[in-house]
Amino acid sequence: SAVISQKPSRDICQRGTSLTIQCQVDSQVTMMFWYRQQPGQSLTLIATANQGSEATYESGFVIDKFPISRPNLTFSTLTVSNMSPEDSSIYLCSVEISGGHYNEQFFGPGTRLTVL
Amino acid sequence: GESVGLHLPTLSVQEGDNSIINCAYSNSASDYFIWYKQESGKGPQFIIDIRSNMDKRQGQRVTVLLNKTVKHLSLQIAATQPGDSAVYFCAENQGTYKYIFGTGTRLKVLA
Numbered sequence: 001s002a003v004i005s006q007k008p009s010r011d012i013c014q015r016g017t018s019l020t021i022q023c024q025v026d027s028q029v030t031m032m033f034w035y036r037q038q039p040g041q042s043l044t045l046i047a048t049a050n051q052g053s054e055a056t057y058e059s060g061f062v063i064d065k066f067p068i069s070r071p072n073l074t075f076s077t078l079t080v081s082n083m084s085p086e087d088s089s090i091y092l093c094s095v096e097i098s099g100g101h102y103n104e105q106f107f108g109p110g111t112r113l114t115v116l
Numbered sequence: 117g118e119s120v121g122l123h124l125p126t127l128s129v130q131e132g133d134n135s136i137i138n139c140a141y142s143n144s145a146s147d148y149f150i151w152y153k154q155e156s157g158k159g160p161q162f163i164i165d166i167r168s169n170m171d172k173r174q175g176q177r178v179t180v181l182l183n184k185t186v187k188h189l190s191l192q193i194a195a196t197q198p199g200d201s202a203v204y205f206c207a208e209n210q211g212t213y214k215y216i217f218g219t220g221t222r223l224k225v226l227a
Contacts, residue, residue, distance in 0.1 A: 004159075031213055040124060042205060043160070043217040092159050096213055104150070105207075105215060107159035 002027055002095050004108035012114045013083055020079045021111045023093030028073035030096070033105065034066070037090040046091075049076045083115045124203060126222040135193040139206035139218045144187060146208035150215070151180060151191045155202045163191070163204075193223075201225045 003026040013019050023032065034046040046066055047055040055068040069077045080087050093108040129135045141149065147168040152160035166173045166180045166189075173180050179192040189206050206218040 033213075042219050045214065048213060094159075104162060104165070106162065107152075109157070109159045112157075 002029065002097055002106045004093060004095060004106060006091075006093055006108040006111050008111060009109065010112040010114075012116060014116055015084055017083055018079055018081045019083065019113060020077050021091050021093075021113075023076045023078070023108055025074045025095050030073070032070060032076045033094045033096070034068065034076070034078045035092040035094060035107075037092060037110070039088070043092065046078070080113065083113075085115045088113055088115045124220045124222045126224060128224045128226055129196045130226050131196060131198060133196055135191075135196045135200065135223055137191045137193075137204050137221045137223065139189040139191075139221075141187050141189060141206065141208045141218065142216060143208060143210055144184070146210050146216075148209040149180070149182065149189055150207045150209070151178075151189075152205045152207060152217075153200075153202045154205065154220075160205060196223075196225050198225050198227065 005024045007022045011019055032049045035043045036046050037043050045058050046061045047057045047068055049055045049068050049070040051070045051073050057063060065081055067079045078091060090110040090112050092110045094105045097104050097106060127137060150165045151163040153163050154160045164175045164178050164180050166182050171182055177194045181190045191204060193200055201224055203220045203222050205220045207215040209215050
């Protein structure tokens with residue numbers, strides 16, 4: 001397993017500003033993921049962040065809106081840029097741990113973002 | 117605090133009874149499935165997994181059943197306790213890093 005922490009745990013932001021969310025893992029992992037969980041919704045993958053390469057974004061998500069950094073094997077950041085109320089969500093970081101043939105994903109506690 | 121899954125389907129179960137949470141998955145090529153539990157204010161927590169070559173897998177108080185014919189997954193919780201109250205998600209994996217999450221079910225345990 002892995003212990004994952006996120007900062008901040010929650011924030012209230014003004015429209016038009018940006019927020020950077022940090023994700024720290026207690027072990028080195030190759031793949032890290034960022035998910036969004038809108039109110040009353042399930043988890044939607046935003047992007048995959050591998051160390052040393054650009055993040056891979058899912059359909060509907062773009063780098064200009066959600067720039068991601070992955071400077072080393074234990075850390076990643078997600079920035080929510082030029083925020084609007086529609087960006088109000090929980091943002092979750094997860095990591096993949098090899099479990100043999102199948103790899104498990106473990107999640108951080110999430111960052112609860114409210115945009116006014 | 118604010119809860120996730122405010123508009124999710126809700127299953128209410130009396131404490132001590134068994135709970136059955138269902139999930140329909142989308143891709144017949146999915147070969148690995150996970151059930152997650154998400155308590156208010158926390159990230160999803162792994163509960164139990166099952167591979168597509170299995171029909172049933174048991175853990176401590178939990179059992180997952182897989183019906184590949186109808187692409188259906190269920191999570192059974194025996195002797196449901198107040199601490200089981202949470203939102204439960206199924207997730208399917210198609211052999212890559214990508215997991216597709218179901219819509220989730222809120223479980224409420226009644227005292």
